[in-house]
Amino acid sequence: MRRGLAMDGKRVLRLSNGLQMRIGNLRTGVGLAVAALVLAILSTGLGLTDTGFFDLLNALFGGQISGTEGYALWTVRLPRILLGFMVGWAVALSGALLQSIARNPLADPGLFGFSQGSMTMIMLLLIIAPMAPKSLVVLAAVTGGLCVAGLLLWLVGGERSSGLSIVLMGIAIETVLSSFGSLLILYLPAETSIALSEWLAGSLFQANWTMITAFTPLFVLSLAGILLAGPAMATYDLGPEMAMALGEPVARSRPVILVFAVVLSAAAVTAVGPLVFLGVLAPHIAGFISPAIARARLFLSGLMGGILVVAADAMTRGVAGGLPLPLGLSLTMVGVPLFIIALRLQALRKQQSH
Numbered sequence: 128m129r130r131g132l133a134m135d136g137k138r139v140l141r142l143s144n145g146l147q148m149r150i151g152n153l154r155t156g157v158g159l160a161v162a163a164l165v166l167a168i169l170s171t172g173l174g175l176t177d178t179g180f181f182d183l184l185n186a187l188f189g190g191q192i193s194g195t196e197g198y199a200l201w202t203v204r205l206p207r208i209l210l211g212f213m214v215g216w217a218v219a220l221s222g223a224l225l226q227s228i229a230r231n232p233l234a235d236p237g238l239f240g241f242s243q244g245s246m247t248m249i250m251l252l253l254i255i256a257p258m259a260p261k262s263l264v265v266l267a268a269v270t271g272g273l274c275v276a277g278l279l280l281w282l283v284g285g286e287r288s289s290g291l292s293i294v295l296m297g298i299a300i301e302t303v304l305s306s307f308g309s310l311l312i313l314y315l316p317a318e319t320s321i322a323l324s325e326w327l328a329g330s331l332f333q334a335n336w337t338m339i340t341a342f343t344p345l346f347v348l349s350l351a352g353i354l355l356a357g358p359a360m361a362t363y364d365l366g367p368e369m370a371m372a373l374g375e376p377v378a379r380s381r382p383v384i385l386v387f388a389v390v391l392s393a394a395a396v397t398a399v400g401p402l403v404f405l406g407v408l409a410p411h412i413a414g415f416i417s418p419a420i421a422r423a424r425l426f427l428s429g430l431m432g433g434i435l436v437v438a439a440d441a442m443t444r445g446v447a448g449g450l451p452l453p454l455g456l457s458l459t460m461v462g463v464p465l466f467i468i469a470l471r472l473q474a475l476r477k478q479q480s481h
Contacts, residue, residue, distance in 0.1 A: 138150045138151070148423065149419065149423065151417050152417050152419045152423040152427065154417075155413075155416055155417035155419075155427060156423070156426060156427060156430065159413075159416075159427065159430040159431060159434060160430060162434060163212065163430060163433055163434050163437065166434060166437050166438060166441065167208050167212070167437060168180045169441065170204065170208050170437060170440070170441040170444075170445075171183055171200060171204050171205070171208070173204075173441050173444045173445035174199055174203070174204060174444045174445070176195055176196060176198075176199035178192070178195075178196040178199050178200060182196055182200065183200050183205075186200070202335075204444075206334040206335050206336055206338070206339055207331045207334045207440055207444075208437055208440070209334075209339050210331060210334040210338060210339050210342060210398060210399070211331055211334070211399075211433070211436040211437045211439075211440045211454075212433035212434075212436065212437050213339070213342050213343070213345075213346045213433065214342070214394075214395045214398050214399050214402070214436055215402070215405065215409070215432035215433040215434070215435055215436030215437065216346065216349065216429040216430070216432050216433040217345065217346070217349065217391040217392070217394055217395045217429075217432075218235075218236065218391070218392065218395045218402050218405045218406050218409075218432055218436075219405060219406060219408075219409030219410060219413075219428045219429050219431060219432020219433070219435075220349055220352075220353070220388075220391055220425055220428060220429040220432065221235070221236050221241075221388040221389075221391040221392045221395075221406055222234065222235040222236065222405070222406020222407055222409065222410055222428070222432075223360075223406075223409075223410040223424060223425050223428040223429075224356065224360070224384055224387065224388045224425070225238075225239055225385075225388050225406070226410060227360045227363040227364050228293070228363055228381060228384060228385065228388075229291075229293045229294050229297075230363070230364070230366060231291070231293075231294045232407070232411065233294075233407055234293075234294060234297075234406075234407075235404070235405070235406025235407045236272075236388065236389075236391075236392035236406055237301065237401065237403055237404070237406065238294065238297055238298060238301060238406075238407075239275070239276075239279065239293075239294075239297035239300075239301065240275045240279070240297050240298075240300035240301035240304055241272045241275050241276065241388070241389050241392045241393070242272075242392055242396055242401045243275070243300075243301050243304035243305055243308065244271035244272045244273075244274055244275030244276075244300075244304060245267075245268035245269070245271040245272045245392065245393040245396040245397070246268075246271070246304075246308060246327065246396060246400075246401060247271055247304050247307060247308055247311075248267040248268060248270055248271030248274075249264055249267050249268050249271070249396070249397070250308060250311050250312075250323060251267075251311075252264060252267040253319070253323070254311070254315065254319070257319075261338075261341075261397075264397055265341075265393075265394070265397050268393040268394070268396055268397040269389070269390060269393040269394075271393070272389035272390070272392055272393040272396075273386065273389055273393075275300055275304070275389075276382075276385045276386065276389045278300065279293065279296055279297055279300060279385075280381075280382060280385065282296050283296050308327075311323075312324060312327075325453075326400045327400055327401060328400065328453035328454070328455050328456065329399055329400040329401060329402055329403075329453055329454035329455035329456075329458065330399060330400060330453060330454050331399055331440055331454055334398075334399075338398060342394060342398060345390070345391070345394050349391060349429070352387050353422050353425045353426055353429075354422065356384055356387065356425070357421040357422030357423075357425060358421060358422075359375055359380050359384065360420070360421050360422075360424065360425065361420050361421040362375040363375070364420060367381075392406075399454060400454075400455070401455070402436065402454070402455060402458060403455055403459075404458075404459065404462070404463075405432055405435065405436070405458060405462065406432075407466075408432075408435060408462040408463070408465070408466050409428050409429075409431040409432035409435055409462075410424070410428040410431070411466060411469060411470070412431050412435075412462075412465055412466060412469050413427040413428045413430070413431040414427075414428075415469035415470075415472065415473055416431075435458060435461060435462050435465075436454070436458060438461050439454055439457040439458040439460070439461045439462070440454060440457070442457045442460065442461060443457045
């Protein structure tokens with residue numbers, strides 16, 4: 128491992144296998160990881176029960192805590208923190224992948240209709256079989272997202288289709304599916320409509336260790352996916368024609384990356400419901416802190432997505448108290464101001480550079 132300079136003058140670390148990392152991106156990644164850890168520690172102390180991180184350490188080292196404190200820590204707070212981080216990671220990573228494919232900074236699973244496809248299939252399943260097992264719900268979500276992805280690829284044509292055509296077709300599919308979902312909720316029985324409406328608002332209320340165990344393999348696979356998809360993302364950012372000119376097999380890699388993004392989005396929708404705009408918020412905020420490409424951009428986006436969801440859940444339990452604030456609303460309250468500030472500072476930077 129040795130230091131050097133990239134072609135743009137940025138300092139990098141060159142590994143023995145030929146890979147290189149920008150030192151600025153590496154520092155940002157470490158900083159975001161530390162921020163996520165600190166936020167998780169603080170979040171263990173937020174809630175109606177007076178307990179927190181030191182009680183958790185006491186229990187881990189064989190100390191005694193009350194049943195109420197143990198329930199608050201092990202059954203409620205830790206599952207929400209861990210699942211929230213992994214779900215935020217998945218949605219943000221999916222958004223970053225789709226933005227590179229479409230070359231559109233506003234692309235995310237919701238804009239392409241993937242989230243709506245998953246939600247529609249889940250709603251239809253719960254209407255037909257209200258007591259369907261969780262595994263069948265996950266299968267329905269992935270199937271719905273993949274159907275939308277397949278339809279999108281078929282409608283936009285071959286490998287030379289532009290990013291704009293993908294986005295516009297995704298918006299059209301998303302609009303149709305959203306209208307169909309609203310129709311279902313409107314004419315369903317009141318109890319089913321209320322339950323679906325609460326789920327559509329986003330919630331970590333059902334977070335538990337079983338769900339975390341099921342989600343963890345996908346989280347680990349997403350790390351491998353970043354390593355494999357990273358080089359392709361660097362070429363996709365230049366456009367499909369340039370990517371093909373550089374040797375990227377767009378006809379094969381684009382569907383694979385779309386499937387990867389769909390699976391990440393569908394798993395997140397199944398776990399907590401749709402997290403609107405997170406796929407746009409996290410990559411942009413991460414990019415403002417430390418501009419990056421390829422693997423570094425995907426990794427930083429995932430970290431920022433996890434941080435935003437954990438922060439939103441912490442606000443729900445700490446600020447709102449006993450008020451059942453939907454995760455989607457608290458995520459908007461946390462993320463959108465940061466997004467606006469980042470865009471404003473970015474605009475000021477450009478003005479000063481000119």
